[in-house]
Amino acid sequence: MNNKFKGKAGLLLGMALMCAYGLGVSNSYAANEKYAKTDKLQTPAFNCTADSTWFTNPSMPTEVKQSGADGTSNFCDFYQFSWQAFAYLMASSKDAAGVRNYEDTTQFFELEIQANGSPANSCDDKHGEKTFFVRTMKPEDGGTAFLIPERIGQAGGGATIYDQNGNVVYYDVRFSKNMCDINSIKTQQNFPGGTTELKAAWKVLGPKDDKSRYITIDTQIGSDNKAVTLGMIGFHIAIATPDHPEFVWATFEHNVNVPDCVNPSSTTGWSFTSETCTTDLKNKDPLGIVQCRFNNPFAQSSLTGTPTEICREYPYGSAPGDLKYEENLGDITTLNANVQPYLTNEFAVLRNYFNLGALWLSDPTQSSIMGNQRGSLRLANSVMETDYQDVVISNNPSAFVSNCFGCHNYTGTSTPASGKNTTSGSLSHIFDDIVAGSKQCVDVQASALINSQSQAKQQCPSVCTNSSSFFSWNGQWTNQDAKTGQQLPMTVCGCCGT
Structure with missing residues (x-):
């Protein structure tokens, strides 16, 4: 399959799927300098193997192996779960x-939004011929022209980033259809x-960019319908399984x-x-x-900057x-290397992408405190959580750690039943948008017990x-x-989309 998918498109950008992390290298460079030898490091004691069937017969994993x-x-x-999902x-x-x-x-x-920024009904059947990006207005039919951008801010503070050509980065969000079964x-x-949330980041490919090295889409930007090719530069995957809700x-x-901030592999x-x-x-x-003011963007609205x-x-x-640390680093780097022989034909473009890491809990019966987290504890995608990369780990249960579980x-x-992750725990940042866009209601937990109508x-x-x-x-x-x-x-309040 060709990497390029044609069609006009509009973008939903910067909706929160994963939380952002950090403060900028100007504040943390000296502290991180001691980690200089981690660049390209592989730990020989670990060898996480790849499975050829991920690519010869792609399938979405339903559970993490044991x-x-x-x-x-x-x-x-x-x-392995993460790479199999990415391949599928x-x-x-x-x-x-x-x-x-x-x-x-x-x-x-x-995940669709209205022209005024409020959630649209992402669960109706009005998706058009090409649905990759979100339209600025909900069309009555698939022939309505698409325009972008919608939002160009990242998760968290809405920071906006620009590539070395001065073009803004775009984002879009998708989710598994089962999330539309709100009442259940x-x-x-x-x-x-099987509940899945996805978020992608895209840059405008310039004359010096090799398009064959990117997953791409042709689209039109702005009111002048300027034709551009966008290349995927980042991809978040969040998947719930029966064992890991x-x-x-x-x-x-x-x-x-x-x-890398310390010991970069190349200067160009x-x-x-x-x-x-x-x-x-x-x-x-x-x-x-x-x-250089590394990792210090701020919210902007311009398409160039x-x-x-x-x-x-x-x-x-x-x-x-x-x-x-050694096991985490060794498994990531060896698996990234071990998938390479299978990246041929339609998967050849994936040679240009790598798994940065993953995060999960050791014991899902317990909450997401720091001591229960496993994997890449300081995980941050450089083009999706640019200004929140300086993750400081704390074992104080009341301290905020700005990784995925700090926000999700x-x-x-x-x-007890009051701790519902579906409505009250902020586990999903887009479920509320799905509910609000379809004008439905959910029960949201209050922070304290309510005992009277006046108090409510x-x-x-x-x-x-x-x-x-x-x-x-x-x-x-x-x-x-x-x-x-x-x-x-604790009390729950009935909350409905407006």
Whole structure:
């Protein structure tokens, strides 16, 4: 299959799928310098193998294997799960000609928004011929012209980044169709196995970019319908399984996005780092590093701007001293190498992408405190969480750690019914948008027990808007679980899309 899929498109950009991480290299370079030897490092003691069937007969994994000596899943199992999922999503759809599985609307819907920024109904049947990007307005038919951008900000603070050609980066979000079964999901403590959320980052390919090295799409930008080719530069995958309802969070990047902040492998050829600033990194020039203002973008609305200087603060989201650092690094790097012989034909383009890392929980019966997290504890995609890469790990349960689980909070399955991750735990940042866009209602947990109607009138409106600015209180509240009748330790308020 050709890498290029043609069609006009509009983009939903910067909706939160994964949380952002960090503060910028100017604040953390000195502290991270001791990690210089991690670049390109492989640990011979570990050899995470690839399976040829991921590419000869692609299939979406439904569960993480359990290959550990004690019958549990080891780190390699999670990275094999991540690569198998990535291969399937990038494979040609058998049901929709000319598209890859991740953009096949029989499997995944796009998260859509209205022209005013409010959620649209992403679950209706109005998806048009090409649905890769979100339209600025909901069309009545597939022939309505698409325009982009919608949003060009990243998760978290909405930072906007520009490549070395001065072109803005675009984002889009997709999700598995089962998330449209709102009435079923909202009664469950966790999202069903197979629930999937995807987010991609895209750059405008310039004359010097080799299009054969990118997964691409032709589209039109802005009111002048300027034709451009976009290349995929980053891809987030979050998948819930029966054994891991907290989701397995994995991310992939293009290999010429950015250098590592410490010990860059090359001073030239980066999409988001100039030769001058990369040389400053290579030479460890303190003044030059400060002047380059690495990883310090801010929210903007222009399609062109001053190039953003970006570097990767933690290779593979890990640092020496992190829990099972050697195993994590060894499994990621060896698997990235071991898939290479299978990247042929339609998968040849994937030679230019690599798994940066993944994050999951050791014990899903418990909540997502730092001590329960495993994998790349400092995981951050350089083009999707640019200004939140400086992840500082703390074992203080009340401390905020700006990795995936810092923003996508998970309540363990052993917790009473009030801890529903589907509506109250912020595990999914897009489920609220799906609910609001389809004008449906969910019960959102209040922060304290409500004992009277007057108290509910005071607290429930803010409970709803804190969950989503597009929710409003429907006047209902309860201290009982609607499904089991169990008395809850906290109140839930009825919140509906406006």
